[in-house]
Amino acid sequence: MSDSHNSPLTSQEKLVMDIRAVIADAEDILKATADQTGEKIANLRTRVQDRLLGARIRLDAAEAAIVDKTKAAARAADDYVHDSPWQAVGIGVGVGFLLGLLLGRR
Template identity: 55%
Template sequence: MPDASDLSTINKQKLVSDLRVVVSDADEILRASASLAGEKVHELRERIQDRLRDAKLRLADAEAALVDKTKAAARATDDYVHENPWKAVGIAAGVGLLLGIIIGRR
């Protein structure tokens, strides 16, 4: 069962993925409306561009935070394995055995 930090990481990854889609869609809308004229359209395009720029900055920050957290988790795992090699081997063997039993039942 995943712990709270795993769920938080999964939620952050989903958020980053969703933001990428929104940013991509907004870019596409801006390109498609480039030929439209009028003061209202111009104001709307400027507002969208400002918000899109902000969203891109937040997306970059969120991605950087995810990368940092992932690297920290990898370092912690690496440190644990180096400090407790036999425990790590035992845990890996146990997980492998459980997966083998589960797959073998199918």
């Protein structure tokens, strides 16, 4: 999905994973009921398949948007560091100092 390098999942990434699981479960139900007959079942199966296809398409688009936003944020951070290296170093030192203070008090 993304190059997270062991970072925790964002709520959007978790949502995408949950929706993928629901879609997979619904597809399993469709496969398990494939031998069921009757007009009502056939209509229901067709509607569910259509909705699953639509959900997959929207989910793929949402996932692509998440990846694009993540890449854009990484590019912006990279550009900032390249454009203002001393400010970036100062921010890093400040954040490190604050984290040291907070962790030192424990």
